[in-house]
Amino acid sequence: MLEKLLQKDTELLIYLNNLGSEQWDSFWLAITNQLNWIPLFVIILGLVFWKFGTKKGIFMLLFITVLVAFSDQFTNLIKNTFQRVRPCNVLEIQEYLRQFTYRPGGYSFWSGHAHLSTTFTVFTILLFGKKIKPIYFMVLFPLLFGYSRIYLRVHYPLDIFTGYVTGILMGFLFYKLLQNLYKRVFKEQLV
Numbered sequence: 001m002l003e004k005l006l007q008k009d010t011e012l013l014i015y016l017n018n019l020g021s022e023q024w025d026s027f028w029l030a031i032t033n034q035l036n037w038i039p040l041f042v043i044i045l046g047l048v049f050w051k052f053g054t055k056k057g058i059f060m061l062l063f064i065t066v067l068v069a070f071s072d073q074f075t076n077l078i079k080n081t082f083q084r085v086r087p088c089n090v091l092e093i094q095e096y097l098r099q100f101t102y103r104p105g106g107y108s109f110w111s112g113h114a115h116l117s118t119t120f121t122v123f124t125i126l127l128f129g130k131k132i133k134p135i136y137f138m139v140l141f142p143l144l145f146g147y148s149r150i151y152l153r154v155h156y157p158l159d160i161f162t163g164y165v166t167g168i169l170m171g172f173l174f175y176k177l178l179q180n181l182y183k184r185v186f187k188e189q190l191v
Contacts, residue, residue: 009158014096016150032148067174071119075112084109088153097153111155111163117142118167126175
């Protein structure tokens with residue numbers, strides 16, 4: 001059963017990867033680069049301080065830093081436990097995939113890009129969604145980020161999907177944790 005699932009995962013990767021073309025390569029390479037998302041993070045940081053003020057904003061910034069660090073390290077634990085080789089480093093399927101010079105090391109399962117971007121997005125939407133409706137456009141962040149990893153053949157679709165699912169759960173859990181901590185520290189509800 002697991003072998004069949006992994007085979008279908010590989011077939012889906014090959015199909016999705018081959019939808020790409022050279023004219024789009026530079027776009028997807030830019031999308032996958034975390035540094036290119038800095039403007040989004042600066043906007044979110046600005047919203048945090050705008051909504052919460054300096055003292056609470058610093059608290060929120062520290063909390064978000066813990067969220068990012070925990071998500072990153074938890075992903076590393078999962079990757080090192082499963083040790084699934086990235087598709088770009090699997091010799092048997094290279095002839096079926098589009099080739100790029102971009103070839104990261106490390107392991108594939110689950111996608112840290114998909115997991116962390118989804119965790120951050122769910123958390124941010126829960127934090128601001130009631131007051132700032134355009135924040136829902138942030139769902140594009142993990143969707144684009146995740147697909148870029150398939151396009152560049154560094155993750156299988158199952159890696160991305162699992163990163164999304166665990167990111168949704170972790171984003172929700174961190175928001176609930178924030179609600180509890182915020183109430184204890186500031187003696188008021190997080191609104």
